[in-house]
Amino acid sequence: MANMIMASSRSLIRTSTTSPSPAPSQKLPISNHITLPRVQLPLLKNLSLQIPIPNTNQTLKSLSVLAATSLALAPPSLAAEIEKAALFDFNLTLPIIMVEFLLLMVALDKVYFTPLGKFMDERDAAIREKLSGVKDTSEEVKQLEEQAVAVMKAARAEISAALNQMKKETQAEVEQKIAEGRKKVEVELQEALASLEQQKEETIKSLDSQITALSQEIVKKVLPTV
Amino acid sequence: MNILLCSVNTFKRLYEISSVEVGQHLYWQLGGFQVHAQVLITSWVVIAILLVSAILVVRNPQTIPTFGQNFFEYVLEFIRDVSKTQIGEEYGPWVPFVGTMFLFIFVSNWSGALLPWKIIQLPHGELAAPTNDINTTVALALLTSVAYFYAGLSKKGLAYFGKYIQPTPILLPINILEDFTKPLSLSFRLFGNILADELVVVVLVSLVPLVVPIPVMFLGLFTSGIQALIFATLAAAYIGESMEGHH
Numbered sequence: 001m002a003n004m005i006m007a008s009s010r011s012l013i014r015t016s017t018t019s020p021s022p023a024p025s026q027k028l029p030i031s032n033h034i035t036l037p038r039v040q041l042p043l044l045k046n047l048s049l050q051i052p053i054p055n056t057n058q059t060l061k062s063l064s065v066l067a068a069t070s071l072a073l074a075p076p077s078l079a080a081e082i083e084k085a086a087l088f089d090f091n092l093t094l095p096i097i098m099v100e101f102l103l104l105m106v107a108l109d110k111v112y113f114t115p116l117g118k119f120m121d122e123r124d125a126a127i128r129e130k131l132s133g134v135k136d137t138s139e140e141v142k143q144l145e146e147q148a149v150a151v152m153k154a155a156r157a158e159i160s161a162a163l164n165q166m167k168k169e170t171q172a173e174v175e176q177k178i179a180e181g182r183k184k185v186e187v188e189l190q191e192a193l194a195s196l197e198q199q200k201e202e203t204i205k206s207l208d209s210q211i212t213a214l215s216q217e218i219v220k221k222v223l224p225t226v
Numbered sequence: 227m228n229i230l231l232c233s234v235n236t237f238k239r240l241y242e243i244s245s246v247e248v249g250q251h252l253y254w255q256l257g258g259f260q261v262h263a264q265v266l267i268t269s270w271v272v273i274a275i276l277l278v279s280a281i282l283v284v285r286n287p288q289t290i291p292t293f294g295q296n297f298f299e300y301v302l303e304f305i306r307d308v309s310k311t312q313i314g315e316e317y318g319p320w321v322p323f324v325g326t327m328f329l330f331i332f333v334s335n336w337s338g339a340l341l342p343w344k345i346i347q348l349p350h351g352e353l354a355a356p357t358n359d360i361n362t363t364v365a366l367a368l369l370t371s372v373a374y375f376y377a378g379l380s381k382k383g384l385a386y387f388g389k390y391i392q393p394t395p396i397l398l399p400i401n402i403l404e405d406f407t408k409p410l411s412l413s414f415r416l417f418g419n420i421l422a423d424e425l426v427v428v429v430l431v432s433l434v435p436l437v438v439p440i441p442v443m444f445l446g447l448f449t450s451g452i453q454a455l456i457f458a459t460l461a462a463a464y465i466g467e468s469m470e471g472h473h
Contacts, residue, residue, distance in 0.1 A: 100269055
């Protein structure tokens with residue numbers, strides 16, 4: 001029924017818009033609904049019904065009265081119908097929003113996501129490198145320390161080796177000198193011993209001669225008259 | 227006839243009191259088609275806000291970030307985290323899509339709640355969040371559908387359609403139905419939340435304009451933010467689901 005009223009009132013409203021609005025002459029309180037004809041107009045532009053309009057004045061008057069009453073009766077349901085119709089109203093807005101969204105996605109990607117994302121990743125990588133770099137240098141320091149210790153050890157070993165060698169050399173020299181001295185001493189000893197022996201033999205020899213002399217004297221003494 | 231007139235009168239009075247222009251759109255003609263102009267205008271404003279703020283803040287990135295750069299870095303980290311959780315290791319190429327989805331819906335919803343659109347009087351209809359229109363939400367939901375189909379097909383080729391008979395072929399009708407319910411639920415969830423919140427706030431403001439609408443406005447801000455997050459997370463989840471390997 002609301003549809004019928006709508007259909008009839010649409011055709012009638014076209015007539016009422018062509019003639020001066022009968023609303024003020026009506027007793028029903030529709031003076032507040034000045035917006036309503038505006039509400040219905042945009043939709044009517046789409047409908048553009050081609051219903052023949054009766055031309056005589058009388059029919060026009062009666063039709064306008066009818067229009068007013070139907071206007072008064074129908075508006076809330078009409079309004080509800082229009083609202084319902086307009087709430088789920090799919091039109092070209094849908095693909096336009098899709099295109100706008102895709103363009104926005106490309107633009108934001110070029111302006112915001114990619115540059116800032118790259119910057120953040122690079123900064124993260126740099127920080128991580130620095131952190132790991134710090135750890136590495138502490139290892140390097142340890143290595144250097146070990147090297148230093150090793151070098152010290154080597155140096156000490158060298159020194160002690162050199163020392164030992166020097167010691168040995170000097171000892172060898174000392175021993176050599178000692179040996180030489182000993183030899184000299186031995187030689188001298190032997191010479192001395194030889195000379196001693198010689199002297200001994202000489203003395204013995206001298207003693208022998210003395211002994212014989214003595215013995216002859218003794219014999220002479222013992223045997224005086226022989 | 228009398229009863230009808232009485233009920234009609236009450237309806238009229240209620241209509242006058244609420245003065246809600248639900249379903250009233252400003253129509254523009256483009257070619258042979260109509261568009262909801264108020265949706266386009268507000269969406270341009272949202273896009274302008276997003277692009278201008280992004281360009282201004284991300285111009286010269288410093289190693290120690292400024293306040294604005296820090297905020298945008300936080301947002302990017304958040305979006306990357308959402309994508310990574312839902313999609314997995316190959317989340318990189320999808321960050322712009324999920325991010326733009328989240329940012330567009332979030333800024334639309336909050337602009338509808340916070341910006342004083344009423345200052346601009348339209349000849350018909352009024353300016354509000356672009357997501358309070360079924361066209362916007364269905365457009366975003368369809369884009370999500372296309373995105374997860376594209377993700378699945380580009381990763382698995384035609385073997386993607388094998389997922390309809392996972393885990394058992396008995397579930398084939400349900401799996402096919404899912405391809406329709408996913409965009410439907412996405413679009414209507416967002417549309418219903420935003421439109422209903424706007425309606426509640428407008429009705430409350432016209433009835434008790436002083437203090438009572440304020441908690442509802444805060445609730446509206448909270449839920450609209452959550453709805454943006456939910457939409458983006460679900461979009462990423464559907465993409466991840468189409469891209470994942472064998473169970």
